[in-house]
Amino acid sequence: MAGVLYVVATPIGNLKDITLRAIEILKLVDLIACEDTRRSRVLLSNYNISKPLTSFYEQNRFKKIPFIIEQLKNGKNIAVVTDAGTPGISDPGVFLIKRAIEENISVVPLPGAAAVTTALSGSGLPTDGFIFLGFLPRKKGKIKKLFEKFNNLDKTIIFYESPYRIKKTFRIILEIFSEDTDVVIVRELTKKFEEFIRGKLSEIVAKLPDKILGEITVLVSERSKKEK
Numbered sequence: 001m002a003g004v005l006y007v008v009a010t011p012i013g014n015l016k017d018i019t020l021r022a023i024e025i026l027k028l029v030d031l032i033a034c035e036d037t038r039r040s041r042v043l044l045s046n047y048n049i050s051k052p053l054t055s056f057y058e059q060n061r062f063k064k065i066p067f068i069i070e071q072l073k074n075g076k077n078i079a080v081v082t083d084a085g086t087p088g089i090s091d092p093g094v095f096l097i098k099r100a101i102e103e104n105i106s107v108v109p110l111p112g113a114a115a116v117t118t119a120l121s122g123s124g125l126p127t128d129g130f131i132f133l134g135f136l137p138r139k140k141g142k143i144k145k146l147f148e149k150f151n152n153l154d155k156t157i158i159f160y161e162s163p164y165r166i167k168k169t170f171r172i173i174l175e176i177f178s179e180d181t182d183v184v185i186v187r188e189l190t191k192k193f194e195e196f197i198r199g200k201l202s203e204i205v206a207k208l209p210d211k212i213l214g215e216i217t218v219l220v221s222e223r224s225k226k227e228k
Contacts, residue, residue: 001075002073002075002104003072003073003078004072004108005068005072005080005096005097006025006078006080006110007079007080007097007107008080008110009022009081009110009112010040010112011190012084012085012114012115012189012190012215013190013191014190014191015042017112017113018047019111025079027049029077029078030052030076030077031052031068031078031079032044032052032053032054033053033064033068033078033081033096034053034055034056034080035055035057037055040053040081040083041053056068056080056093058091061096068096069096069100069103072100084115086114089134090135115215115217116132116158118189118190119186119219120156120219123184123186123196123198124198125221126155129156130155130158133146133150133158134159134160135159135160136165143169144172147172147176147177151177159217160215160217160218161217161218163212163213163214166211166218170183170205170208174205177201177220181201181220181221182198182199182201182222183198183200183218183220183221184197184218184219185204185208185216185217185218185219186218186219187213187214187215191214193214195214
């Protein structure tokens, strides 16, 4: 009988943001597939969990997915975790989950932390409809096409961005959205230096440094100004 693939959300910063059920499952499974074994060990040791780990990330997924599927078919229960947040959201966990479903292996997702919903809940922007773009493409032309596709849908747009590209990205956004579009930049969610930077698009672009530190989630909404 095949095992179960558990999709386990882990904290995005504060280690206390793990659920009781996640701890229970991580103690139960036979193997944990994780992006970075070193980072996962920090979390696991904090909760006195000692389990075999196997690395699973973008660069080795073609090799590791067959291995993990074979272990599941042999009856092993396996948890897949990401470095921070929910597996499958902008990470290779989605490919493992898809393959497990194709192989008729039971997939059990556990709810938990995700930067996209955590940032949205504290943003003050409309939450009844949103579009999540994940990590943006690198090329300016592709970024412009992406925003042009969604900017008239009256939805809050959310994406992740590198601190090294944030200034460049906002200059591109300014070419597409109106200057008084509401913007929220969220950095270091749930961590010591958590910060919400709120303002109009033109204001944000003017005061934003070339680089800001930390993991960044950006929210953009033209609809919120229409509702004032």
